[in-house]
Amino acid sequence: MEIGIIGAGSLGLLFASYLSRVFKVTLYTRTEEQAMEIEKNGIILKKNTNRAQALVCALPLSKWEGTEDLIIITVKSYHLEEIIKNINRLSITPKNLLFLQNGMGHLKHLETLTGTQIFVGSVEHGAYRENAFTVSHNGEGVTNVAVFRGDTYVLTALIEAGPSEFPILMNDDFYKMLVNKLIVNSVINPLTAILGVKNGELIKNEYYFKNVVHLFNEISILLNIENPDFHLKKIIDICHKTAENRSSMLKDIEANRKTEVEAILGFLSEKANEEFKKVPLIESFYLLLKGKELGKGGLI
């Protein structure tokens, strides 16, 4: 099976380095420079004290023809519109697309793609891009995948032939799979990013924890979650297990980068608007984060 991977950030590099062990992988980069660097150095995968080099074919996205059996799109959700334009400019319709964006803001874009099988995934790995061709795999996890439109054939092939050290799990219900991650992300990410605290602080600090519960309750009602206790417990568990970590949104805010707030709280806020529901906390944290992005983390 030939696999194309679009986007060479931390996830793109991680997937390319693991999947190239068993599949023929081509990695598509934003810039020509990065493709050249990867062609020259391979991808260096660091895990604990180990280093592995993966030799993969790398090309700038402009050279993508969409012919691979499976295309995995790893770019951030806010770059997805640009990728969709790239898909639409192809002379052929790609056969199978797997989208790995956080949040659920991207689903409305996927509905516009016709004639192709579409899968979505939710990645639970921790990965950090050290430079154009080096990725550190600092949190071992799984990749959950599910069919958004089409059949399971290619996903099953990916799961069965994929390297055992990089597990990919099939989910029956894409919505449930994405919602599960969205709930966690929409509580931990915004609160840690606005407060400037590590994940563990949200459960250690009794006041922050009350805020966790209030925000969670709003999300839970909006999404009609069936078993809220289970989800709240999952948030607490994750804060506990990742107590010393900075959330991705906090890191983005600290580095004056764009955050994934649109795909997470923006999606929830839009959903609430469509359903005429009031979500004052979702709305407020959404605005605070949009403001932080605009103000580059404040003027101090």
Place this chain on the structure above:
Amino acid sequence: MEIGIIGAGSLGLLFASYLSRVFKVTLYTRTEEQAMEIEKNGIILKKNTNRAQALVCALPLSKWEGTEDLIIITVKSYHLEEIIKNINRLSITPKNLLFLQNGMGHLKHLETLTGTQIFVGSVEHGAYRENAFTVSHNGEGVTNVAVFRGDTYVLTALIEAGPSEFPILMNDDFYKMLVNKLIVNSVINPLTAILGVKNGELIKNEYYFKNVVHLFNEISILLNIENPDFHLKKIIDICHKTAENRSSMLKDIEANRKTEVEAILGFLSEKANEEFKKVPLIESFYLLLKGKELGKGGLI
């Protein structure tokens, strides 16, 4: 008229230095050391490039007998309970007490004081305590005062005899007077403190400004404000005029000090609870600030 001033923070030093120009003032300090320093150096009042020395009598609070014609209590609202205990331990009932705390959380304490005339005030000066006996008067303003319980006799005497360069204005309605300041404080202080931004940022940044409006609306409904547009405009004006200033609450958070959140959002949150009203934003910012106090501004 003999005046006792309780508390030698920025406000206590400011009031003592101005009022001692025309009244016999005794300043009561928390520590014996500060009283000795003030006895030795006087109070140095800095304003623009001017320096003035005021020679005032200073004593530790333990020596206060409550005999002055007017006692002005300048401590922060969270130290008020301790002062009330001091009033209750006196062998006499003080004749006239003027309370200058921010917010409205202190009113419930004042109701417990019997047999004394009680006044409240709202200070619009900017003052910064440089050391135990030096205060910088860096924002010229007025002091609004009103009767909480009793007659206006002593307040009128204070206003008429007080130094013209330190204006004190009589207000008919103590509640309205305090609410006006509370509304401003409960929007500007919490938002700037949580976001870590200067006052002007709240109106320059369109997302922060939407949050200003949302929080203001919640407060406005809770307090049954008659003319919300007027109050919102006042908030905008103040953000504009003090654009380069850090709010007192932001400074407190940055310096890991206790904030006045209890007297401001705590008061509003309690009021909402008593009236079975939902105030998610007030509640959330209250919790975020209580958490900041507990976590000393975050663990980063």
